[in-house]
Amino acid sequence: MAPKIAVIGLGYLGATHAAAMAELGFEVLGLDIVPEKTQALSRGQTPIYEPGLEDLLARHVAGLPGSSGRLSFTTSFAELAEFGDIHFICVNTPQKPGEYACDMSYVDSAVESLAPHLTRPALVVGKSTVPVGSAGRLARRIAELAPAGEAAELVWNPEFLREGFAVEDTLRPDRIVVGVAGGGGTAATGGESRAESLLREVYAKPVAEGSPFIVTDLPTAELVKTAANAFLSTKISFINAMAEVCETAGGDVLKLAEALGHDDRIGRKFLRAGIGFGGGCLPKDIRAFMARAGELGAAEALSFLREIDAINMRRRVYMVELARETLGGSLLGKRIAVLGAAFKPDSDDVRDSPALNIAGQLHLQGAEVTVYDPKAMENAKRVFPTLRYADGVTEAAQGAHAVLHLTEWREFREIDPAALGDVVSERHLLDGRNTLDPVLWRKADWTYRALGRPTA
Incomplete structure (x- = not known):
């Protein structure tokens, strides 16, 4: 009989994981302590915008017409423990206010709430991004609290989801x-552990389709996610540092990145210079990594990440x-249209968004700013209620002295520069993502400027 899957935490990670497990054929029970969230999911409504997630919910949430009925939700840890054989912890690990360190309170609370109800053999699987060393501590705590004792085992299975491609x-x-x-x-023994065997069963389909299955010790598994995010952050900030050099040297960072990308040791991905990275992962993960390295006595090993973070914020x-500069040396009273609020396209996530921060x-500093984003408007309004918001590109640009392209939505790449020029006061375009065509915009009498491309 296939194991039953329980998922704790139904935000971006947990809701996606629960729906995907149902898609893979498992019976799934998801838990969140916020009743409104479980109620919305039970109606097939997603807590966040993520392409494909709503379709999965429609296919599998119990009670919806034509669904498989394999996915349901609860707020009860007792019910969850009774149901599940494998419990995935998918709660948030934000940055602590005023510190670099990771806030583990949600993970700790999930373990403290679940473990006392584990009366039979069970596998607890951590997916949240945590400081190295957390899994060992949590494993000991589960063994202390669970009536099943050591039969309630903990493993760590980090997530590597990209927002917009999470499904x-x-x-x-x-x-x-x-x-x-x-x-x-x-x-060690020539055979698989029970935990490894169970997770091979859970991931049998993707493994059969070619996904590598890598077994490590607990600290290494915890380090994989933070190390990956540190590397990606470094690559992004490297090309943005080159953009700073290009500004002073008169180079073109887009052509520089293209030439670098042809070196297969470097590759093209994450070499797009612009206003930098944001979101709920990279910024807080590299800061938490630095903080944890300091606690372990290895602060110097990750000291370079401070400059990576600084480069990113300078953008x-x-x-x-x-x-x-474009507006003559003063922002006071100038009307500026900001295209984009989400930290990246195909997402409504505005956490640490460069676009919204710039707006x-x-x-x-005195500008009259109007923001438009295809999906992130409501989230943006909650973070910056004092900004103006528009229902479309044309409305946002009405009377603008400058238009800033800050999130690379496909909709923005399809703008007609000539038509947009008819509604603005001055035709100044600042491309914060280096994805618009300067030739096309200049043909429509716009000035085009992008960071790292003073001569583009």
């Missing part, structure tokens, strides 16, 4: 990492200064 990344992951106590039974300041800085 695809769950159903067809580029790798599956499983951290188990002692580093895995295969090497936002530079875009504000570029807007000021806020412009507003605080």
Whole structure:
């Protein structure tokens, strides 16, 4: 009989994981302590915008017409423990206010609430991004609290989801990492541990389709996610540092990145210079990584990440200064249209969004800022209620002295520069993502400017 899957935490990660597990054929029960969230999911409504997620919910949520009925929701840990054989912890691990360190309170609370109800053998699987060393501590706590004792085992199975591609990344992951106590039974005993066998069953379909299944010890599994995010952050900030050099040297960072990308040791991905990275993962993960390295006595090993973070934050300041320069040295009273609020396209996530941060800085410095984003408007309004918001590109640009392209939605790439030019006061375009065609915009009598491309 196939194991039953329980998922704790029904935000971006948990809702996607629960729906994907149902798609893979398992019976799934999802838990969240916020009743409104479970009620919405039970109606097939997604807590976040994620392409494909609503379709999965429609196919599997119990009670919806034509669904498989394999996915249901609860707020009861007792019900969850009774139901599940495998419990995935998918709660948030935000940055602590005023600190670099990771806030583990949601993970700790999930373990404290679940473990006392584990009366039979069970597998608890951590998916949240946590500081290295957390899994060992949590494993000991589960053994203390669970009536099943050591039969309630903990493993770590980090997530590598890209917002906008989360469903695809769950159903067809580029790798599956499983951290188990002692580093895995295969090497030590010649056979798989129970935990490894159960997760091989859970991920049998993606493994059969070619996804590598990598078994490690607990600390290594915890490090994989933070190390991956640190590397990607470094690559993004490297090309943005090159953009700073291009500004002073008269180079073109887009052509520089193209030439670098042809070196297969470097590759083209994450070499798009612009206003930098944001979202709920990269910024807080590299800061938490630095904080944890300091606690472990290895602060110097990750000291370079401070500069990576600083380069990333400077991009936002530079875009504000570029807007000021373009508008004659003052932002006061200038009308600015900001295209984009989400930290990336195909998402409504505005956490640590460079686009929204820049819009806020412009507003605080006296500009009249109007924002439009295809999906993130409501979230943006909650973060920056004092900004103006429009229902479309044309409305946002009405009377604008400058238009800033800050989130690379496809809709923005399809704008007709000539038509947009008819509604603005001045035709100044600042491309914060280096994805619009300067030739096309200049043919329509716009000035085009992008960071790292003073001569583009």
